[in-house]
Each structure stands twice: as C-alpha cells, then as structure tokens.
Amino acid sequence: MSPDKPPEAPAVSSTRLVLTLALAGLVSGVAIIGIYEVTLPTITANKARELREAVFKVVPGVTQMQKLVYKNGELVPTTVTEKDEQPVYGGYDADGSFIGYAIPGAGPGFQDIIGLLYGYKPDQKVVTGMEILENRETPGLGDKIYKDAEFVANFKALSVEPEIIPVKKGKKSLPNEVDVITGATISSKAVVRIINETHTTWSTRLPQPGSEPLMTKPEQAADETK
C-alpha cells in the first residue's frame, strides 16, 4: 500500500506551487476569520465578566464599573483598549455615585510575576479587598496568598498610609499591618510590596477625593452577562 520511498516528484511549474499554497492560505485564512468572528463575542463577554466579578469583590458595595485611564494629567473614562495602557477601574453604586477604585498591580513573587487587583477608597485611604489574578507560587505554600482566607481578610480594611508593613503572624496591631503566612513569608511580603508600589505610583495620579470622574453611562450589565 504505502511504498517505503515516495516516487520521484514529477516536475511541477513554480506557478502551480505558488498557486497551491496561495489557495491553501486563502482557505485557511477564511476559516480562521470565520471562527474568530463566531467566538469573539463569547470571549469578550467572558473576559469582561471575569473582570467585573474581581472588581465587585475587591470594592464591596459596587454594582457598576467603568474603565479609567490616566491621560494628560487626569483620569478619564474610556471604553477602548489601547496598547500598554495602565487602567484602573472606578466602582459606583446603583445611583452612579463613586465608591472606590479597583487598581491592578503586578510584581515579582517567589517564582514568577504575581498579578493582582486591589480595591481602594481614596477618601479613607484604605484598601478594601485584594484578589490575585495571576500567579505561579508554589502549590500548598505560596498559593496561600489567595487560598488562605485569613490572609486575604487582612486586606479588607487596610490602611495604606503610612505604607503597609508585613508582620509575623498574629502580631497585627496597627491598621497598616498585615499578618504574613507562616511558611510563605516571601509570597506574602511580595503581595504587600506590590500593593505599596502600585499605591505610590497611583496616589499622585488619582484626583482629589470627591472629584472622581462620574459614571458616564448606565452600564448594560444584564446584556453582557447573558
């Protein structure tokens, strides 16, 4: 059936070679565009839902949100995605009044970059919650930074000024201290460091408390999650 050696390839004009590949490329391109068009709405909706859930978790009481970017010295609402943008997310209650920011931060952990999102109330200067988005910390040890409910609870009402200080487990006494996880000191300190660094970057960029950008449009939350 199948010969060990394929027969000598017959001489074929290069035009035919080019045409064959071009045709294959064309068909393939059409197929890829097709699947992209079909799946894109679901993919975007999934991503948006994930982000919303994270934002709602870190800033309690929020029912709608909008993306804000820092442009020309002020924070402006936007809906488009740009390259290398550094967005924060504004959280608002049902009436559209401002509650707090959800700020993404990233930095080196024990093994790889830890990406997180934390909620921040500028009027009280407190962190209201923290959610790990990406990490490669050691399972069973470093991954306690999001699996250990006690550690995560540290960030529910945490003062960021003066900067957050990690202390040994059980020694938390001041509002700006965090109990580190026994056995995962490096990972927990990394989380604290990322929040401190991100806060330093953003504290100058955020507008005065009370003059936050308004909710631009009532969000069609129901449409997106359908």
Next chain:
Amino acid sequence: MKQKDPDLLLLHAPLLHQGMTTPSAMRDVLYALMPVTVAALWFFGLGALLVLGACIAGAVLTEWFFSISEKRGESLLDASAILTGLLLGLTLPPGLPIWMAFLGGVVAIGLGKVIWGGLGHNLFNPALLGRAFLLATFPIPMTTWTSLRGSESFFHVSASNLALPFMQTKVDIVSSASPLGLMKFEQEVTPLTNLMFGNTLGSLGETSGVLLLLGGIYLWIRRDLDWRIPVSILLTVVMFSGGLTLVDAVRFPSPLFSIFSGGLLLGAIYMATDPVTSPLTPRGTWIFGIGVGVLVVLIRVFGGLPEGVMYAILLMNAATPLIDRYTQPRIFGR
C-alpha cells in the same frame, strides 16, 4: 576509598592489601555517626528513633527488593543502604510523620541509587536526593521544626510522627523557626553555644556541631574521609560570609554562626565527602569544596530559602564528572 595522596601512587609489585574494604569504610562512618544519633535521641526523644528507623527501613527494604530482582544478594551486606537511611534520617525534622520518612528512604535508594546501576554509579548523593524529594513533596512538614523534648518524658512521641500514611498531621504541633529561619526572616541570632551543643531547633542530626566535628575527626584518623572537602567547604564559607559580615553585620550572620547553624557540618563532613559523588583528584576536591561553600552562602544569603547546603552539594555532585575530567593528572611525558 581514597588514598592519602593519590599523586604518589606510582607503585609496583609486590602490592600489599591495606585491609580497607567498602563495608569496613561504611561501618566506620556508621560508628562516627553514633554520637550524633544518640544526641538526637536525647534531644528529641523516641520520635527521633521512629523517624530514623523508618528511613533505614525504607532504604534497606528497597535495596533488598531490587537485589532479589537483580539477583545481586551481596549489595545488602556492605551496609551502604543502612548508612543512606541513617544520613537521610538525620537531615529530617524530628516531627516528620514516619510514613514520609519511610517514603524518603525508598526514594533515596530507588531513585538515588538503584536506578543508576547501584553503588558506585550514582551521580547524586542518595540521602540528599531523598531529602530533596521530600522537601519538594511535603514542603510544610519538612520545614516544621518541633521543639526540643525539654522536660517531657523520653518516651513521649509527637502526634505528628504517627500520622496515618497519606494523611496530614491532625494536631497543631508546637513549632518554631530554625536558627537559620530566624536569621533570615526575623534577624534574630541564636547564641553560639546553643548551636555548638545542640540546644536548638533543627533537623535531627544538625543540632550539635561539636559531635559532628568529633565524628569527622574520627573518620579523618581512620583515613575514611578526604579532609580536603570539609576543610575547603568550611574555609570558603568562613571567608565568604566573613566578608559579607564586614559589609553589614546585621543582615549577614557571622562566620561562626554560618558554620554551626543548619546542616552545614553534617553536609560538609558526611555528605559532600561521599566518595562516589565527589571528585577523585586532589585539585578536583578543592574545586568541589569551594563550589559547595560559595553556593551555600549564596543560597542562604541571597536565595529564597533559609538553608542551601542540600542544593549546594547536589549541584556540585552534578558538576563532579566534569571536574574529574578537567583535573585529571596528565600522563607523564605527554
């Protein structure tokens, strides 16, 4: 076993048998480890005996199992499996569940020795390989240091030792950080006398520096040990960490603390000197020792872990064939 000075091995017949064999050398090392073992029992009670026994049982049973299937019965007789089990046990925390210790013994012999072709063919020190496996597999139990026996009865066994196979310890054991952990994370220095005589937390065999040194001297007198390796490791650690202490005495521990804390003495005297996994030439042993010393300080001071002796030795084990190759004495006249 190593001769006193292989450079001078230009002998011709008649040759005399020195009386030294692999089993006799292994037995010597076992004798040298006896004081440390007894001290471990004294400090930690019966639990220590259980951990050590489980390691040895795991190692010996694995050796026995493979020697049947390979039809090589004699490999049990040279006591090397017992030694591997004991060395592994001495690097483990006293409160480790004994099923983990047993598993460590199985891995040490199975993956550390048998799979390479038996004694003399392994690239890595089997005991340290077993420990590396355990540390990667059970990071929390392997870094939980139970407190010393203190006034408890000798026969008191920590509940964590008796955890059922595949299960965690159900009770919270009283634990604390080892001297190296205290240094790294809290900048707390443990008094030197405690480190030297063993009143500190740590693995079974790494608490008492003086007894480890005594065993090393015994081995050196018996010519079972290449003195260059421990000496070069310790000298390198003293010089490197001494230099760092001059820069910043708070962040970097003093050289004496570096030597007597953690598993450095145990590793330098009993593990790095394993004749199978260390270089053969005198020049090679110096390179090996310096490499281990530098890595130990680098990992301890700049790495993510408080202790680095195990990884330092394993890394240099991997470099040993290369070192041997480049330090081979040239044949005269070529």
Next chain:
Amino acid sequence: MARNEHEAYETFIKGIWRDNPVFVQVLGMCPMLAVTNSAINAVAMGGATLFVLVGSSFLVASFKQWIPKQVRISGFIIIIATFVTVADYTLLALVPKVHKELGAFIPLIVANCMILGRQEAFASRNTVRLAVMDALGTSGGFMVALFSLGAIREILGNGSLFGVDLFGEHFEPWVIMILPPGGFLTLGLILLFFNWVTQQKDKFIEQVAEAERVASDG
C-alpha cells in the same frame, strides 16, 4: 472488504498500544510534561490534539494528489495551523479556565512533531479511511498517555480526580507531583513500566518459541 475492515482496525489499535506516540515513540513530550498536572487539563489537551490530528489527516489524505510534493510540508503546516487556531478559539470561548491553564501549549500543538509526522508518514500515502483511523488511533494513544499521567499526578498531588476530592480533607498532597519535576518523575516511571512489560512479553514469546522448537525437534 473484510480485509479492509481488519486493516483499519489494526491501524487504529497500533496507535493506541503498540506504537503509542508517548510510551513507545516518545513523541509530543512538551505538552505531555507541561499540561498534565490535572486530569481535566490533560483531557482537554488530548481532545484538542485529537481534533487537530483527525481533521488534518482527513484533509491531507483527501487532497494528497493535488498537493505537489515540493510544497507538501508547507501545505501540511497550513492545514494543521488552521485546525489549531480553530481549537484555540473554541476552547477560549467554551472553557476559559482550562484555556488559561493550558496557555501557550494550545498554539504549540502546531509544533507537535507527532502530528506532522503522521501527515508525512501516513496520511499523505493512504486512503482517507485509513488516514482517519490512524489519526484516531494515534491521538487516542496520546490521550491515554496524557490522561494516565494527569490522573496519577492529580491524585497524588492534589488528592482529587477531575476536581472531585478522593481522600477527605486530611490528605497530605504530594506537592512535587503538580510541579514540573513530578511530570518528569511520573513519565519516567511509566516508561520504565512500559519497557518492563514489553521485555517480559518478548521473553515469554521467546520461551514459547523455544518450547515449540524443542517439541517439534523431539
């Protein structure tokens, strides 16, 4: 016709067991080691590979006489890459969590030498029917290997299978098993076992042949 049935069946079984791409040919190691830290990831990877391999084998075998020999590899790659992209977007839309875990390894199916190898060695020289059977067998064998590795690693490393807890809350997980070294260790042990079985089988066949020879001589 009966002969054809038999041949198709043989082709299928060959890929699952005797020529198993992982345990015998040791192909496709990259996804094998990288994504088998849980059974669900392993099965998703196996499913994606099955889809790509069966789809491209079918197309390659159907169009083999129109693809000039000189550009066949480029042709195969275009076909494979198309299927991979389709699989990538479909997984991203349907199971975003699994897609996140598999990460770059879905696009990397293009580079899985097992797939290109089947096109070059089998699909481009056989009928469509046989090519599809071969693709099913090979990717089935790949799936079996991925699943066994994933199951062992998840059971030991997490105490669960497909996310279902097996041993209760006091199970002590073997963390190493869900880390990369655990993949190497488990794969090595499985290969050891596979070789041992093959060896025992060969020995047995030899003994039977020897006995038969002695019997016929006597």
